[in-house]
Amino acid sequence: MSATTTAPKPGSTALPAFRPSMKVPLSLGILALVALVFFGFLGPDQTAEMKISDAGDAVAVPALMIPGQVGGVVFGILLLAMAAYSIYLWTQGERSPKWLPIAFAVVFVFALLVWIVAGARQPSISLAGLVAGSVTLAVPLVFGSLSGVLCERVGVVNIAIEGQLLGGAFTAALVATMTGSPYIGLIAAAAAGAAVSMVLAVFSIKYLVNQIIVGVVLNVLVSGITGFLYGTLMVPNKEQFNTPGRLDILPIPLLSDIPIIGPILFEQSIAGYLMYIAVAVVWFGLFKTRWGLRVRAVGEHPQAADTLGINVNATRFWNVTLGGAIAGIGGAVFTLVTIDTFTKDISGGRGFIALAALIFGRWNPIGAFLASLLFGFAYNLQSIIGIIGTPVPSQFMAMLPYLVTIFAVAGLVGKSRPPAASGIPYVKG
Amino acid sequence: MGVVKLELKGISKAFGTFYANQDIDLVVESGQIHCLLGENGAGKSTLMNVLYGLYEPTAGQILVDDQLVTFRGPGDAMAAGIGMVHQHFMLVPVFTVAENVALGAEPTTFGGVLSIEETRKKIREISDKYGFDVDPDALVEDLPVGVQQRVEIIKALVREAKVLILDEPTAVLTPQETDELLDIMRQLKAGGTSIVFISHKLREVKAVSDVITVIRRGKVVGDAPPTASATELASMMVGRPVSLSLNKAPAQRKETTFVVENLTVRAANGTNVVDGISFDIAQGEILAVAGVQGNGQTELTEAILGIQDHVTGSVTLDGKQLLGLPVKDVLRSGVGFVPEDRTVDGLVGPFSVAENLVLDLYDQAPFASGISMKPAKVAEHAKAKIEEFDIRTPSAGSAAGTLSGGNQQKVVMARELSRPLRLFIASQPTRGVDVGSIEFLHKRIVAERDVGTPVMIVSTELDEVIELADRIAVLYKGKLVGIVPAGTPRDTLGLMMAGVGPEGGSDD
Numbered sequence: 001m002s003a004t005t006t007a008p009k010p011g012s013t014a015l016p017a018f019r020p021s022m023k024v025p026l027s028l029g030i031l032a033l034v035a036l037v038f039f040g041f042l043g044p045d046q047t048a049e050m051k052i053s054d055a056g057d058a059v060a061v062p063a064l065m066i067p068g069q070v071g072g073v074v075f076g077i078l079l080l081a082m083a084a085y086s087i088y089l090w091t092q093g094e095r096s097p098k099w100l101p102i103a104f105a106v107v108f109v110f111a112l113l114v115w116i117v118a119g120a121r122q123p124s125i126s127l128a129g130l131v132a133g134s135v136t137l138a139v140p141l142v143f144g145s146l147s148g149v150l151c152e153r154v155g156v157v158n159i160a161i162e163g164q165l166l167g168g169a170f171t172a173a174l175v176a177t178m179t180g181s182p183y184i185g186l187i188a189a190a191a192a193g194a195a196v197s198m199v200l201a202v203f204s205i206k207y208l209v210n211q212i213i214v215g216v217v218l219n220v221l222v223s224g225i226t227g228f229l230y231g232t233l234m235v236p237n238k239e240q241f242n243t244p245g246r247l248d249i250l251p252i253p254l255l256s257d258i259p260i261i262g263p264i265l266f267e268q269s270i271a272g273y274l275m276y277i278a279v280a281v282v283w284f285g286l287f288k289t290r291w292g293l294r295v296r297a298v299g300e301h302p303q304a305a306d307t308l309g310i311n312v313n314a315t316r317f318w319n320v321t322l323g324g325a326i327a328g329i330g331g332a333v334f335t336l337v338t339i340d341t342f343t344k345d346i347s348g349g350r351g352f353i354a355l356a357a358l359i360f361g362r363w364n365p366i367g368a369f370l371a372s373l374l375f376g377f378a379y380n381l382q383s384i385i386g387i388i389g390t391p392v393p394s395q396f397m398a399m400l401p402y403l404v405t406i407f408a409v410a411g412l413v414g415k416s417r418p419p420a421a422s423g424i425p426y427v428k429g
Numbered sequence: 430m431g432v433v434k435l436e437l438k439g440i441s442k443a444f445g446t447f448y449a450n451q452d453i454d455l456v457v458e459s460g461q462i463h464c465l466l467g468e469n470g471a472g473k474s475t476l477m478n479v480l481y482g483l484y485e486p487t488a489g490q491i492l493v494d495d496q497l498v499t500f501r502g503p504g505d506a507m508a509a510g511i512g513m514v515h516q517h518f519m520l521v522p523v524f525t526v527a528e529n530v531a532l533g534a535e536p537t538t539f540g541g542v543l544s545i546e547e548t549r550k551k552i553r554e555i556s557d558k559y560g561f562d563v564d565p566d567a568l569v570e571d572l573p574v575g576v577q578q579r580v581e582i583i584k585a586l587v588r589e590a591k592v593l594i595l596d597e598p599t600a601v602l603t604p605q606e607t608d609e610l611l612d613i614m615r616q617l618k619a620g621g622t623s624i625v626f627i628s629h630k631l632r633e634v635k636a637v638s639d640v641i642t643v644i645r646r647g648k649v650v651g652d653a654p655p656t657a658s659a660t661e662l663a664s665m666m667v668g669r670p671v672s673l674s675l676n677k678a679p680a681q682r683k684e685t686t687f688v689v690e691n692l693t694v695r696a697a698n699g700t701n702v703v704d705g706i707s708f709d710i711a712q713g714e715i716l717a718v719a720g721v722q723g724n725g726q727t728e729l730t731e732a733i734l735g736i737q738d739h740v741t742g743s744v745t746l747d748g749k750q751l752l753g754l755p756v757k758d759v760l761r762s763g764v765g766f767v768p769e770d771r772t773v774d775g776l777v778g779p780f781s782v783a784e785n786l787v788l789d790l791y792d793q794a795p796f797a798s799g800i801s802m803k804p805a806k807v808a809e810h811a812k813a814k815i816e817e818f819d820i821r822t823p824s825a826g827s828a829a830g831t832l833s834g835g836n837q838q839k840v841v842m843a844r845e846l847s848r849p850l851r852l853f854i855a856s857q858p859t860r861g862v863d864v865g866s867i868e869f870l871h872k873r874i875v876a877e878r879d880v881g882t883p884v885m886i887v888s889t890e891l892d893e894v895i896e897l898a899d900r901i902a903v904l905y906k907g908k909l910v911g912i913v914p915a916g917t918p919r920d921t922l923g924l925m926m927a928g929v930g931p932e933g934g935s936d937d
């Protein structure tokens with residue numbers, strides 16, 4: 001081997017210069033083109049009316065009027081510009097900044113909305129209603145994903161959120177009807193969720209059964225039990241067992257009149273207010289208190305926690321139980337807020353969406369909350385589109401929340417890191 | 430603050446029918462550095478886990494200042510003034526230093542709200558007192574191992590530990606860091622802290638201990654003063670006379686047949702874990718690659734074997750390019766390879782010893798003909814190798830995973846050395862192997878050299894490197910700091926392992 005030659009040596013392979021992944025620039029580019037062509041050039045020619053305040057509101061804000069085709073082209077060009085910026089950064093070997101995909105997503109969703117509304121039989125929607133409805137639909141998801149956060153942060157994977165929601169929904173309906181008080185129903189729902197969670201805790205922590213399997217079995221079990229009781233108890237005796245009544249909406253005077261955010265923040269039932277409180281309390285608890293430090297240590301490095309005198313399995317047990325109680329309250333929302341009866345499998349897979357929300361939210365209560373809002377928005381959009389009537393088949397629209405989930409979790413989460421000990425049972429020694 | 434005297438009386442700890450500790454008596458006087466010396470698996474760590482409340486003893490008593498105590502958990506042990514730095518650090522990687530130190534004994538204000546500032550202050554105080562130079566707000570996962578160890582020591586000191594247990598603290602350190610640690614231990618001792626120092630490295634033990642207690646197979650063999658000779662201590666550890674020096678003949682260098690040029694391995698994150706390394710090995714010589722764990726040794730050997738992706742450069746053996754060849758072809762070219770972790774890459778645990786001995790030859794004559802294996806030949810081969818390498822196994826049919834570490838390593842070595850070789854590479858050839866077996870394995874490696882095979886040894890144990898090497902190559906952060914002849918002073922090698930070139934210039 002001559003050392004002077006500069007020609008590539010046999011066996012050596014050329015290595016490309018290090019570049020960040022082109023996943024983001026590429027997908028932004030494709031989506032921008034889709035938006036320009038479908039929303040713009042092939043877009044509807046009606047004008048979409050986006051109402052900001054409702055007729056009865058104290059403060060009236062004029063509605064946004066956006067012509068379908070022109071709006072689509074403008075949005076499309078805006079999106080293309082963002083995609084181009086991202087591609088430019090990629091050629092320079094730089095990663096796109098974090099705000100870029102988020103801004104892109106917001107504009108894209110708005111363009112999608114304009115396209116749908118302008119193409120509808122009745123080209124008008126209320127933005128305020130859309131947002132408020134999204135929050136309402138997100139409430140069970142938020143409770144569910146908070147339950148997941150509490151469990152995974154402590155090292156237990158909670159696949160049983162669905163079962164906890166369903167158990168809570170059923171118990172809330174039953175107890176509220178029998179006692180005549182939705183508030184007692186709400187408390188009973190928390191107890192039911194906690195009970196489901198305790199089964200998960202005992203089997204996965206004490207008996208070291210695979211957490212995923214216990215969770216899946218619990219979902220099936222709760223679905224079976226509530227389905228059976230619904231059929232044998234509630235259907236024949238609806239008056240006695242399945243007319244829970246609703247939790248009162250408690251508007252806060254004045255504040256609830258603020259356009260858009262008023263109804264979201266200040267015109268909720270007690271469950272809605274509890275949601276905001278729970279998000280804040282769980283976040284503060286996890287990151288600012290002794291309890292939270294210990295919880296996170298147990299989820300990240302249980303052995304380290306053990307050597308410092310922290311009881312790993314007890315911490316896990318109580319956290320999982322608490323998570324179940326929170327999910328139970330989320331379940332009560334189905335039967336005490338959204339509608340006022342229980343039907344078989346009323347949670348309809350929302351527990352799994354909540355699981356996705358917690359991953360999308362990166363195991364952070366606030367992240368999980370925002371992710372839940374996104375999924376709530378997808379659910380709400382689906383139903384609103386059904387009402388205003390669009391050329392898009394309703395079956396396709398029914399897929400929307402799940403499509404959003406898949407793209408959100410697969411594409412945008414990236415390399416987020418779950419708690420290191422999540423899903424791993426702790427055995428001393 | 431009173432100093433603490435610690436006494437263990439008749440401690441036994443059984444796992445099932447196996448006694449890891451049997452009837453152990455130990456007295457740690459206050460203000461002393463008391464060394465527990467013993468081989469891997471002798472039961473030192475088990476004993477300390479009992480003392481720290483992690484295991485409940487099967488029998489026996491623990492006395493602190495002549496008071497009988499029972500520890501239901503580490504919390505009780507800490508309350509009694511006992512702190513422990515584990516061999517594998519008990520730090521949460523995603524927490525800051527302050528959070529790790531606070532954990533379990535958190536200063537809080539009303540309602541359990543953390544007041545981490547208090548912990549920061551304490552860390553700075555201790556850090557200044559002992560010259561630790563630790564930033565309370567750094568994330569632990571970003572810190573070098575030596576600093577992480579100091580965080581562990583701070584953790585114990587914040588809890589006002591009067592007895593500090595250090596479990597194999599030098600295993601992960603460079604020689605310089607080790608010296609610093611020994612200094613810290615002396616400082617702590619001067620400050621009134623007793624230290625239980627667990628180690629199997631004779632040099633360190635002799636340097637710092639006041640009393641040495643030797644443990645073998647779960648029992649106390651006896652005490653020795655630090656003035657005892659290394660050979661005496663080693664013999665106590667093993668239970669029979671051991672010769673610590675290899676007395677190998679000087680290398681008879683012949684033709685240079687193995688050449689590595691500008692070898693670079695790129696990791697997934699874009700950094701070069703092996704960075705432009707060039708060296709060669711002649712027939713009949715041993716090149717030992719030294720360096721602290723995680724400086725590219727694993728990737729270097731795996732790149733040569735062909736199990737790393739993103740490799741550039743050139744690796745030639747007998748003039749033939751090895752890079753880009755499938756692993757099987759590399760092995761067929763006459764490369765014998767002992768991987769660094771026998772349980773992961775070296776053996777198939779549930780397979781029998783006989784099967785493990787032919788893992789690389791099972792599809793060739795004489796062990797196979799066509800698609801059928803020849804069990805009789807395999808058994809015959811196994812019998813010969815078990816005898817030749819003195820592998821202690823109940824039978825050739827026993828599962829390899831049930832053997833002791835030393836005997837597992839002998840199985841791997843026996844397999845790799847039982848073909849005619851053109852190159853022999855061994856990573857950590859004696860990790861976790863008892864002193865007696867080390868002697869044997871080292872002799873085998875030298876014997877392979879003496880038949881004229883180029884030999885490459887990768888070891889993080891400087892003693893082993895010095896023992897075996899004809900030339901020493903030192904790796905630091907994937908780069909070759911230099912290649913120096915055998916007989917280079919320890920201090921120079923230690924500096925090279927920290928990235929300082931042999932001429933004194935920094936290579937960083």
